[in-house]
Amino acid sequence: MRITQGCFSFLPDLTDDQILAQLEYCLRNDWAIGIEYTDDPHPRNVYWEMFGNPMFDLEDAAGAMIELKACREAHGESYIRINAFDSTRGFETVRMSFIVNRPKVEPTFRMTRTEVASRTVNITLTVDR
Amino acid sequence: MSMIADGAPSPPADAEIFVDLAADFQDSGVGLILAELDRDMIGLKPVKQRIRETAALLLVDRARQRLGLAHGPPTLHMSFTGNPGTGKTTVALKIAGLLHRLGYIRKGHLVSVTRDDLVGQYIGHTAPKTKEILKKAMGGVLFIDEAYYLYRPDNERDYGQEAIEILLQVMENNRDDLVVILAGYADRMETFFTSNPGFRSRIAHHIDFPDYSNDELLLIAETILRARNYHLTPDARAALERYIEVRRQQPHFANARSIRNALDRARLRQANRLLDTATGPIDAATLSAIEAQDILASRVFSGGLSTSAGRSGDTPA
Secondary structure (H helix, E strand, O other), X not given: XXXXXXXXXXXXXXXXXXXXXXXXXXXXXXXXXXXXXXXXXXXXXOXXXXXXXXXXXXXXXXXXXXXXHHHHHHOOOOEEEEEEEEOOOOOOEEEEEEEEEOOOOOOEEEEEEEEOOOOOEEEEEEEEO | OOOOXXXXXXXXXXXXXXXXXXXXXXXXXXXXXXXXXXXXXXXXXXXXXXXXXXXXXXXXXXXXXXXXXXXXXXXXXXXXXXXXXXXXXXXXXXXXXXXXXXXXXXXXXXXXXXXXXXXXXXXXXXXXXXXXXXXXXXOOEEEEEOHHHHOOOOXXXXXXXXXXXXHHHHHHHOOOOOEEEEEXXXXXXXHHHHHOHHXXXXXXXXXEEOOOOHHHHHHHHHHHHHHOOOEEOHHHHHHHHHHHHHHHHOOOOOHHHHHHHHHHHHHHHHHHHHHHHOOOOOOHHHHOEEXXXXXXXXXXXXXXXXXXXXOOOOOOO
């Protein structure tokens, strides 16, 4: 099942050129770039693992692409996303986040509805790998 | 940014048929930078000549590319050799602007580093540190001052070697993304290249910066002062002329940098003198005049620097 989180996730996967263009856009806005990966794309898992430090002083997107390449080499079978942080408000806020790498076989989420007292329904998402 | 296969044998269908090199020269703003270089940098004839040639080559290369003629991505890494204070960093800045105008680097910023910025202090510290700098320099020019310090032949476990390997790898793989300029004294750079042949083969342009002549240094001094709204009185000018002659014989002479420092100290003395002697209101001309005594008070004239052997660098009072 295709995971849809963050920007562009309903589009076909971005090519490297497109990723580069998006990164360029982020840098043009003076946003810092961070790379994160995870093997648990459950929507409740908001904290992914950081790959290296966020990059605050890049001038050109090629720098971030080097890091992304290194991350793909190390965690090719994980989800990798790029976060862009905006610091105009005095703290780093995620302004943009998009997935740039997916495992070959993506896990499926199965939804179980359990009826409990009165008309309440409890919903559980379980990962099917 | 996709790299279309270089050196295609037949011109692509959308190739232009003519290029106007003169118009190209105009539009790219290269002429502007070269003129600026000519105006702002005093002396340095061979350097300017080399830069002009390089600019011409790149311009022609770009025109060839547009006409679909065979062209390879040019190697732009350079090495600047010369004594301290001969304008290597300043020229590197201009080169960054030049390459940016020509479209060979995307951003045109200059990241100036020394060994300390690249080499770590313990195992596993060097690679991330070097990569951090390289990432920052992407799309611009990485200027490594005194590059030979990266290589310490006396210590085979020196972490500098690791930085060198990463550097070489990036210089090869990311040739479109950044230009590396190595700088330092001529003789020590030569030893450095001999022991690291990888660098020599990856560097296409070796530019040698000659020392400034006494006249050029005087001209530089006047330019610096003019930029700060100061001027030399005729006596002071003669004194400075003598100062340059004497200073050159003394240790730690750093060309234009020595002159800039000497002027800073002359301004200091001038301010002191004005404060001590002023009795009434003084005008702008007095405030901006450097007198002979401000320069003659220098320790350089009284046997100078040999007495300050323990002091570091170029700081004669």
